[in-house]
Amino acid sequence: MNNSSIVGISVPRKEGQDKVTGRAQYIDDIVLPGMWYGATVRSTIPRGRIKQITFGAEVAWDDYVIVSAKDIPGKNCIALIAEDQPCLAENCINHPEEPILLLAHADRHALAKAVNAISIEYDPSPAVLTLEESERCCDIIWGSDNTFKTYVIQKGDIDSAWAKAAYIVEGEYRTGAQEQLYIENNGMIAWFDPEHGITVWGSLQCPYYVHKALMTLCQLPAERVRVVQVETGGAFGGKEDYPSMIAGHAALLAIKTRKAVKIIYDRLEDMAATSKRHPSRTRHRTAVSKDGKILGGTIDFTIDGGAYTTLSPVVLSRGAIHAGGPYYWPSVRITAKALATNAPPHGAFRGFGAPQSLFAMERHMDRIAQIIGASPIVVRQRNFLKPGQTTITEQAVREPIDLEKLLDRALELSSYQSRKESFAEENESGEIKKGIGVAAFLHGAGFTGSGERYLGSVVGVEACADGAVRVLVSSTEFGQGTKTALSQVAAETLGLGYEDVDVAPADTMEVPNSGPTVASRTVMVVGSLVCSAALGIRHALRQSGWLGDSYSPEEFRAACRNYVAAHGALRSWSRYEAPPDIFWDDEKHRGEAYAAFAWAVYIASVRVDLTTYTVSVDDFVALQEVGRVLHPVLAAGQITGGVAQGIGLSLYEKVIWQNGRMQNSQMTNYIMPTSLDVPPIRVFFEELGNVHGAFGAKGIGELPIDGPAPAIANAVADALGAPCDCVPLLAEDIFDILTTRVATADRSGSPSR
Amino acid sequence: MSNSHEISGRREFCFTVNGERKTVPAYPMERLLDVLRHQLRLTGTKEGCGEGECGSCAVLMDGILVNSCLVPLLQAQNANILTIEGLAGAGLHNLQQAFLHCGGTQCGICTPGMILAALYLLKKNPFPTIEDIREGLSGSLCRCTGYMQIFEAVEEAARRQTSDEV
Ligand code: FES
Ligand code: FES
Numbered sequence: 001m002n003n004s005s006i007v008g009i010s011v012p013r014k015e016g017q018d019k020v021t022g023r024a025q026y027i028d029d030i031v032l033p034g035m036w037y038g039a040t041v042r043s044t045i046p047r048g049r050i051k052q053i054t055f056g057a058e059v060a061w062d063d064y065v066i067v068s069a070k071d072i073p074g075k076n077c078i079a080l081i082a083e084d085q086p087c088l089a090e091n092c093i094n095h096p097e098e099p100i101l102l103l104a105h106a107d108r109h110a111l112a113k114a115v116n117a118i119s120i121e122y123d124p125s126p127a128v129l130t131l132e133e134s135e136r137c138c139d140i141i142w143g144s145d146n147t148f149k150t151y152v153i154q155k156g157d158i159d160s161a162w163a164k165a166a167y168i169v170e171g172e173y174r175t176g177a178q179e180q181l182y183i184e185n186n187g188m189i190a191w192f193d194p195e196h197g198i199t200v201w202g203s204l205q206c207p208y209y210v211h212k213a214l215m216t217l218c219q220l221p222a223e224r225v226r227v228v229q230v231e232t233g234g235a236f237g238g239k240e241d242y243p244s245m246i247a248g249h250a251a252l253l254a255i256k257t258r259k260a261v262k263i264i265y266d267r268l269e270d271m272a273a274t275s276k277r278h279p280s281r282t283r284h285r286t287a288v289s290k291d292g293k294i295l296g297g298t299i300d301f302t303i304d305g306g307a308y309t310t311l312s313p314v315v316l317s318r319g320a321i322h323a324g325g326p327y328y329w330p331s332v333r334i335t336a337k338a339l340a341t342n343a344p345p346h347g348a349f350r351g352f353g354a355p356q357s358l359f360a361m362e363r364h365m366d367r368i369a370q371i372i373g374a375s376p377i378v379v380r381q382r383n384f385l386k387p388g389q390t391t392i393t394e395q396a397v398r399e400p401i402d403l404e405k406l407l408d409r410a411l412e413l414s415s416y417q418s419r420k421e422s423f424a425e426e427n428e429s430g431e432i433k434k435g436i437g438v439a440a441f442l443h444g445a446g447f448t449g450s451g452e453r454y455l456g457s458v459v460g461v462e463a464c465a466d467g468a469v470r471v472l473v474s475s476t477e478f479g480q481g482t483k484t485a486l487s488q489v490a491a492e493t494l495g496l497g498y499e500d501v502d503v504a505p506a507d508t509m510e511v512p513n514s515g516p517t518v519a520s521r522t523v524m525v526v527g528s529l530v531c532s533a534a535l536g537i538r539h540a541l542r543q544s545g546w547l548g549d550s551y552s553p554e555e556f557r558a559a560c561r562n563y564v565a566a567h568g569a570l571r572s573w574s575r576y577e578a579p580p581d582i583f584w585d586d587e588k589h590r591g592e593a594y595a596a597f598a599w600a601v602y603i604a605s606v607r608v609d610l611t612t613y614t615v616s617v618d619d620f621v622a623l624q625e626v627g628r629v630l631h632p633v634l635a636a637g638q639i640t641g642g643v644a645q646g647i648g649l650s651l652y653e654k655v656i657w658q659n660g661r662m663q664n665s666q667m668t669n670y671i672m673p674t675s676l677d678v679p680p681i682r683v684f685f686e687e688l689g690n691v692h693g694a695f696g697a698k699g700i701g702e703l704p705i706d707g708p709a710p711a712i713a714n715a716v717a718d719a720l721g722a723p724c725d726c727v728p729l730l731a732e733d734i735f736d737i738l739t740t741r742v743a744t745a746d747r748s749g750s751p752s753r
Numbered sequence: 754m755s756n757s758h759e760i761s762g763r764r765e766f767c768f769t770v771n772g773e774r775k776t777v778p779a780y781p782m783e784r785l786l787d788v789l790r791h792q793l794r795l796t797g798t799k800e801g802c803g804e805g806e807c808g809s810c811a812v813l814m815d816g817i818l819v820n821s822c823l824v825p826l827l828q829a830q831n832a833n834i835l836t837i838e839g840l841a842g843a844g845l846h847n848l849q850q851a852f853l854h855c856g857g858t859q860c861g862i863c864t865p866g867m868i869l870a871a872l873y874l875l876k877k878n879p880f881p882t883i884e885d886i887r888e889g890l891s892g893s894l895c896r897c898t899g900y901m902q903i904f905e906a907v908e909e910a911a912r913r914q915t916s917d918e919v
Binding site: 010012013015016017018019020021022023024025026028029180181182183184185231232233234235236266267478479480481633634636637639640641642643644645666667668672674675676678680681683 | 798801836849856863887888892893894895896900902
């Protein structure tokens with residue numbers, strides 16, 4: 001494993017040729033014979049009851065197939081964590097854009113006018129639209145108290161921390177909803193046949209999530225549901241849970257029409273109806289010693305889950321565990337809540353709760369620095385976690401991470417000191433104010449706590465008749481390079497060439513459940529399983545006498561060919577086994593939260609134009625420790641992509657809500673960064689040589705979205721000399737900050753005695 | 754909007770796509786994008802927004818970069834159109850190679866439009882500065898890459914190009 005030749009090299013992306021030539025087939029590129037098209041009729045109110053549905057006389061309804069909740073063969077729900085979300089609303093409406101009816105027609109152009117010809121009369125009820133309204137419980141819209149989930153994480157003795165504090169620093173921080181904005185909209189094709197059951201092809205992240213949802217919805221056994229992922233044009237978490245809904249709709253139409261049915265969302269529908277990043281509110285109250293050490297504190301982390309449970313409990317958990325940042329807390333109490341509102345459910349988006357709570361933590365560190373009169377650098381240095389210390393869940397840091405060193409290097413790379421000084425000078429006059437801001441953070445790789453044990457992922461490796469090796473996983477490629485990285489791992493393990501290995505299509509008929517492609521787990525968790533399954537193949541070839549102790553790639557291929565010719569298919573399976581000494585208490589959220597953390601320090605330099613109130617980022621340094629970098633180009637691409645999305649979250653992307661509905665659900669009025677808006681994003685890796693994961697790789701996908709928002713908000717606050725505690729910071733927000741600067745400046749905390 | 758293509762009757766339109774002469778029956782207001790994708794099955798041209806914002810439907814029409822979701826077929830009459838499918842010759846085009854090599858494609862959905870935007874840029878300006886590249890690609894959105902590796906790809910293609918290639 002040491003003299004590696006493929007791992008660590010930027011080999012060509014497996015499906016790259018197809019992508020640059022336009023040959024790659026995404027769901028909307030696929031046409032099946034006799035295929036029909038489907039559309040969804042949705043609610044226009046946030047909450048109420050359906051009184052009456054009228055079908056306008058101007059449409060020839062006999063040409064359409066119409067599906068309502070009554071047509072559902074199984075259970076009317078999208079099975080995931082709780083079963084509270086219907087696939088089609090029967091009577092009660094709990095959010096705008098809730099699906100009510102489905103239509104199918106042979107001509108895709110015939111759908112829009114039919115959707116418009118259906119009028120639905122409602123009996124509206126008062127809607128709960130904000131966290132504060134949800135907390136007040138005047139209207140109960142979910143359970144007994146509008147709360148999907150509460151976690152309390154407690155460490156140490158907080159009472160004594162208050163008593164010892166020289167300062168008590170308080171702050172409240174908010175982040176907005178954010179649209180994933182994959183450039184390929186959601187889409188699915190379903191096909192039904194009484195004998196084979198249902199087959200669904202689609203743009204999706206987690207084939208087995210869709211598989212489970214379809215079994216429940218269509219009341220079919222596992223072997224009569226088949227889910228195939230086709231080339232997927234971006235996902236970022238946005239195609240983690242909602243595709244189960246669309247697959248369900250396409251399946252219901254396919255069952256009723258007995259045709260293949262394709263549903264493709266347009267941008268308006270995709271943005272308005274599907275999930276976004278959870279809006280959040282975090283309140284910190286921190287006991288700090290005279291020299292800037294955190295003694296303890298409380299963190300109240302609250303997220304808006306929208307109308308149904310979906311993934312909110314899991315997002316909440318990850319957000320809560322990351323809420324203390326990369327710092328040592330002798331004592332802390334974190335109270336985390338996911339609340340219900342009458343908005344479309346918020347869901348997975350890269351980072352999964354951590355960007356929200358880390359934004360608060362890193363803004364709060366700057367506030368602490370300001371209150372005690374120290375630099376943001378010093379306050380971070382004083383509190384960094386060190387090997388041997390424990391995190392807020394009392395997980396001991398076993399990695400030899402040196403955050404001070406990481407910070408020093410980032411400061412140097414960004415010329416922090418000299419910029420700080422020159423900005424102070426330049427800012428004395430003129431309408432351009434410059435600032436520089438730091439964010440230090442961590443991101444846990446893999447499922448939380450016992451999550452991986454419950455998943456029990458299985459990975460297969462197959463020796464093929466032509467001598468090639470195939471990796472069998474349900475882990476999906478949607479741009480991150482899953483196929484490339486897992487092929488590298490298998491090739492390296494077996495001493496083969498990169499071109500000798502490929503990854504099978506993510507088709508539930510062909511591949512085992514290697515778990516969802518989320519949580520930065522693919523390379524670390526699935527990659528390790530690929531290693532052991534690959535070794536199983538080699539073992540079998542040796543045992544059968546077809547392969548010697550040492551071999552060339554050509555001899556290995558010959559051994560595969562001979563084995564398959566003599567004995568038939570050769571597949572080796574590997575199942576995840578949790579290390580026996582791992583302790584995790586899910587109720588208390590205590591113990592080993594993650595098998596490994598990635599660590600990072602990001603530094604942003606910004607300028608604020610006081611005539612236009614706009615912010616631009618001039619320079620961005622992203623330095624991280626992610627274990628072994630398997631593929632430098634892919635890794636850097638993950639970081640720059642995540643940083644750009646984080647810049648969007650900080651400065652451009654604002655969802656405008658009206659009555660629970662997104663008003664700006666177009667690319668013209670919901671603005672993501674263009675090539676003109678991104679600064680040079682300078683990416684650096686620090687490699688510690690960890691032992692986790694395949695060849696020492698840790699997760700990388702989510703980390704880069706955690707840092708930009710706090711680094712940029714800290715930089716803007718530095719430029720303006722005013723706190724910036726909410727993102728996004730659009731021109732109107734900068735204007736508000738400047739006009740209320742005086743009022744906010746003295747609300748920001750006070751010495752306790 | 755979806756019915757606008759019916760405004761007047763279907764008739765035949767002629768144009769050249771990737772060097773091939775095509776005659777297709779269509780409504781005058783039908784989007785060039787739909788005709789390319791549905792009738793000619795050239796699905797390399799993608800739809801990201803349908804309103805001229807994302808550039809994933811970009812093609813070259815008579816040498817000019819256009820968003821095909823905004824082009825009614827009427828305007829394409831007799832035009833010479835290049836889509837991503839027409840770019841590679843015997844081997845990959847310089848730009849396609851550079852995108853592969855530099856990591857300019859991740860999920861790939863923006864890639865056809867992005868490569869055509871880059872091609873148009875390099876035709877007008879064979880030696881672009883980084884600012885020219887940023888400006889030239891600003892009509893093409895990419896959500897995956899953060900653009901850095903796309904810029905590198907265009908720079909690399911510009912370096913490698915020979916005058917007859919672009
Ligand atoms: S689909 Fe044409 S610009 Fe977006
Ligand atoms: S590569 Fe995915 S949008 Fe550009």
